[in-house]
Amino acid sequence: MATLELRDLRKSFGPVEVVPGVNLDVAEHEFVVLVGPSGCGKSTILRMIAGLEEPTSGDIVIDGAVVTQREPKDRDIAMVFQDYALYPHMTVAENMAFALRYRHVKRADIRRRVSEVARMLEIEPLLQRTPRQLSGGQRQRVAMGRAIVRDPKLFLFDEPLSNLDAKLRVQMRTELRKLRDAVPTTTIYVTHDQVEAMTLADRIVILNHGRIEQIGTPEDVYDTPATAFVASFIGAPAMNLLPARLDHRQLRLEDGTVLPCPLDGARDVLCGIRPESLVWSTQPSGPCLHGTALTVEPLGADTLVTFLVGDTEIAARLPPRSIRRAGEALTLMLDPAVVHVFDQETGQRI
Amino acid sequence: MRKLWWRHAALIVISIIMLAPFYWLLKTAITSENIYEYPPHLLPVRPQLFNFVDVWYLIPFPRYLFNSIVVSLIAVAGNLVLNAMAGFALTLPFVGRRSVIVLLLSCTLIPFQATIIPAYLITAHLGLLDSYLGLALPLLSTIVCIFIFKASFDAVPRSLIDAARIDGLGEMRILLRVMLPLSTPAIATNIVLSFIWSWNNFLWPLIITRSQDMQTLPLGLARFLSYMEDTTGALYAFVVMVLAPGLLVFLMAQSAFMRGLTTGATKG
Numbered sequence: 282m283a284t285l286e287l288r289d290l291r292k293s294f295g296p297v298e299v300v301p302g303v304n305l306d307v308a309e310h311e312f313v314v315l316v317g318p319s320g321c322g323k324s325t326i327l328r329m330i331a332g333l334e335e336p337t338s339g340d341i342v343i344d345g346a347v348v349t350q351r352e353p354k355d356r357d358i359a360m361v362f363q364d365y366a367l368y369p370h371m372t373v374a375e376n377m378a379f380a381l382r383y384r385h386v387k388r389a390d391i392r393r394r395v396s397e398v399a400r401m402l403e404i405e406p407l408l409q410r411t412p413r414q415l416s417g418g419q420r421q422r423v424a425m426g427r428a429i430v431r432d433p434k435l436f437l438f439d440e441p442l443s444n445l446d447a448k449l450r451v452q453m454r455t456e457l458r459k460l461r462d463a464v465p466t467t468t469i470y471v472t473h474d475q476v477e478a479m480t481l482a483d484r485i486v487i488l489n490h491g492r493i494e495q496i497g498t499p500e501d502v503y504d505t506p507a508t509a510f511v512a513s514f515i516g517a518p519a520m521n522l523l524p525a526r527l528d529h530r531q532l533r534l535e536d537g538t539v540l541p542c543p544l545d546g547a548r549d550v551l552c553g554i555r556p557e558s559l560v561w562s563t564q565p566s567g568p569c570l571h572g573t574a575l576t577v578e579p580l581g582a583d584t585l586v587t588f589l590v591g592d593t594e595i596a597a598r599l600p601p602r603s604i605r606r607a608g609e610a611l612t613l614m615l616d617p618a619v620v621h622v623f624d625q626e627t628g629q630r631i
Numbered sequence: 632m633r634k635l636w637w638r639h640a641a642l643i644v645i646s647i648i649m650l651a652p653f654y655w656l657l658k659t660a661i662t663s664e665n666i667y668e669y670p671p672h673l674l675p676v677r678p679q680l681f682n683f684v685d686v687w688y689l690i691p692f693p694r695y696l697f698n699s700i701v702v703s704l705i706a707v708a709g710n711l712v713l714n715a716m717a718g719f720a721l722t723l724p725f726v727g728r729r730s731v732i733v734l735l736l737s738c739t740l741i742p743f744q745a746t747i748i749p750a751y752l753i754t755a756h757l758g759l760l761d762s763y764l765g766l767a768l769p770l771l772s773t774i775v776c777i778f779i780f781k782a783s784f785d786a787v788p789r790s791l792i793d794a795a796r797i798d799g800l801g802e803m804r805i806l807l808r809v810m811l812p813l814s815t816p817a818i819a820t821n822i823v824l825s826f827i828w829s830w831n832n833f834l835w836p837l838i839i840t841r842s843q844d845m846q847t848l849p850l851g852l853a854r855f856l857s858y859m860e861d862t863t864g865a866l867y868a869f870v871v872m873v874l875a876p877g878l879l880v881f882l883m884a885q886s887a888f889m890r891g892l893t894t895g896a897t898k899g
Contacts, residue, residue: 333793354799366790370812380798 283344283357283434283467284309285330290339292325292491299325300491302339310465316478317488318514323471324439326488330469331360331437344434354383359428360437364444365420367412367427374399374408377427384431398430401463418449425457429464438470442477454480475515479503487511505621509628512553512621518585521595524625525552532620535591540568541617544631551628553621556585559597559613561604567614570595574609586611660871663864682868689865690858692872694844695851699830700876702766702847706829709771710821717772718780718817719806739774744834751838761841770829776821783817784810819887827877848873 285307292300300322307313315323328334330341332353341349348356359380367376374395381391399405402422412420421441428436442450442457458481461468472478478485479499487494487502487510494514495507506512512520526533527550532540534552559570572588572595584599588611597613604611622631659666661678686692721732743750750769759765787810795805811818833849840846846854855869881888 328793331793331797333796353793353796358797360794360797362790362794364788364790366788366794368791368794368809383799383804 284342285435285467285469286340286342287326287330288340288342290326290329290341291337292322292329292334293337298337298491300329300336303491303493305486305493305496307467307469309467312461312468312470312481312483313486314470314472314478314482314484315486315488316472316475316514317494319473321488322491323473323488325491327360327437327439327469327471330435331358332356357434358437359431359433359435360439361424361428361441363440365412365424365441367420367423369412372409372411373404373415373423373426376412376423377408377430380427380431394430394432395426398426401429402426402460417445418453421445421453422456425460429460432466434467436466436468436470438468438472440472441470443472443474457481476517479515485515487514489514505630506553507630509551509553509623512623516555518556518596518598520621521554521556521593522623523552523554523590523593523595525550527622527631532617532622534570535593536571538568538570538590540615540620542620542622544622549625550631551623551625553623554595554615555619556596556598558619559599559615561597561599561611562614565612565614568617570613570615572611574604574607574611577604577607577609656867656870656874659863660867666863682864683872685865686855686869686872690851690855691843692851692869695846695848696872698763698766698845699847701763702836703826703829705763705767706770707822707825709767710773710776710825711818713772714776714780714821715806715811715814715818717777719784719802719810721777721781722784723802735774735777743769747834747838750835754839760839761845763845765839766836766845766847767829769835770825770832773825773828776824779820779824780814780817783814787813816887816890819884819890823881823884823888826880830873830877 285305287303287305290300290303291298303326305313315326317323325334329336332348332351332355336349339349340347343356343358367373368379371379377395377398378391381394386394395408396405399408402425404419404422404426407415407419407423412423415423424441442453445453454477461481470477470481482499484496484498485502486496489510495502495511497505497507502511502515506515506520509522513522523534525535526547527542527544528547530542530545532542532550532552534540540552570588570590572590575587575589575594576585578585579601582601584601584603586597586599586604587594588597589595597611599613623629624631655666658664658672658675660682661680662672662675663682664672664676721728721735754760754765754768757765757768759768791809791813792805795809800808831849832847833853836845836847836850837853840850843854852869852873856866
């Protein structure tokens with residue numbers, strides 16, 4: 282178990298600065314998820330923590346010791362890779378025992394630890410198979426087993442679920458969550474899937490172009506996104522961002538709708554409305570958005586509907602069978618208290 | 632289906648054309664038939680193995696064979712060790728990597744005959760003339776085989792190397808424990824090519840051997856020609872005996888050899 286600090290960590294590949302200075306403190310036992318779109322630098326940060334990439338500047342501190350110049354093997358970390366990186370010429374048991382053999386652990390201890398972890402992950406019957414004889418989910422478990430058996434200070438996960446099909450991904454996410462409670466090691470987990478981030482993390486770090494947009498608990502980043510980028514990244518479907526004019530405690534949308542607002546001043550803003558904040562009713566009252574359904578996606582438990590407000594297409598999550606087909610007129614109520622306001626130029630929350 | 636039939640027929644005809652000289656060689660070796668005899672017999676007439684016995688006893692064939700085996704084994708071992716290390720190094724990032732690759736590739740354009748005098752002088756300075764190591768020296772590492780290893784190592788996913796580094800392996804152990812076990816086709820290709828090149832080498836052994844005891848089979852063949860008159864059958868028997876080990880090595884490693892040559896040629 283350990284703490285992790287990133288101090289002004291930077292990485293450039295030639296003239297391209299991929300990570301322009303990241304500061305992060307991770308507490309003992311904490312499960313931190315780095316999330317962001319492809320190319321935002323999250324895997325590069327993870328690889329720098331692992332020692333697989335050398336930072337251009339800055340420091341990595343594990344458990345109080347600066348490890349920036351240390352070899353990966355001397356950092357006491359374990360990593361689960363996107364493609365699992367299991368040695369194809371070794372059995373599952375050999376894969377799991379491999380790192381321990383090079384750490385001069387006694388054979389009897391290796392056997393015991395491999396057996397314990399295999400039992401925990403329910404992969405005991407697979408121990409004598411080679412990776413090519415395993416399914417995607419089984420490989421995933423073995424990769425996790427190989428990391429757990431090391432009992433490292435720090436776990437690093439690099440998009441471990443991204444190669445699985447949708448159903449298996451949901452199943453493995455649940456298992457990862459259980460595992461997180463069973464093995465409370467400090468963990469950095471990289472993903473581009475915000476659902477994974479929300480369900481697994483103690484804290485989420487949202488990255489955009491290598492910069493941290495926001496650090497917070499899943500509830501924080503969902504309820505009070507710090508920037509328009511975070512607002513549009515967290516949540517499925519994403520938050521609707523409508524151009525509007527803030528004019529002395531009033532928000533005037535493109536279509537002329539006026540919403541009350543506690544903010545003073547006058548400027549152009551982005552008005553953020555979560556799809557689930559729009560309320561369908563047969564007798565609407567108070568501030569409402571009016572439109573005509575463009576698309577209707579019945580999902581069983583709810584229905585996703587898109588419609589136009591001014592020139593902007595927005596999404597709403599409505600009760601099942603509330604709207605049946607595209608072209609129907611709809612009026613949705615909106616509680617002004619759940620409207621998020623962002624500066625249109627900087628994207629910062631106001 | 633019809634197209635496939637023609638393709639197979641064409642391949643069979645080409646194979647017969649390619650194999651005909653080998654068949655003729657073997658037939659003559661066991662019959663002593665005059666190669667100018669007309670009409671030639673397609674099947675061997677009165678086959679016997681006397682020519683092989685003659686070759687074994689008339690010249691120090693066992694000695695030549697032993698020398699060839701020792702030199703080829705040294706060449707194979709050298710190629711495996713040095714080429715694997717060089718091939719792995721070329722997959723790693725270092726300053727000037729591109730230049731080194733271009734330099735190595737351009738060296739393949741230089742014929743061995745052009746470097747034979749400096750090679751001789753270096754071998755002489757090392758005191759390796761008329762020795763097994765000296766005989767194997769120019770073939771201890773071959774550029775083509777370095778690139779066969781490089782192509783094979785390039786096909787190994789980077790994440791495996793990263794995992795090995797995190798697991799605590801240094802570069803040499805990564806090569807030994809991860810890269811080489813995943814590169815058996817490249818190993819087979821290196822063994823086959825270096826064995827055959829060394830086995831068939833004539834010019835270099837001719838230059839650096841001084842005693843008959845150190846001569847290899849290709850030199851023995853030349854010596855044999857100078858000994859004997861009307862040597863058709865025995866000569867062909869000798870050629871069969873020289874070719875057999877190379878063919879055997881090739882056949883044993885054939886499938887891996889083919890995979891090794893095509894590594895990196897296709898994706899996946």
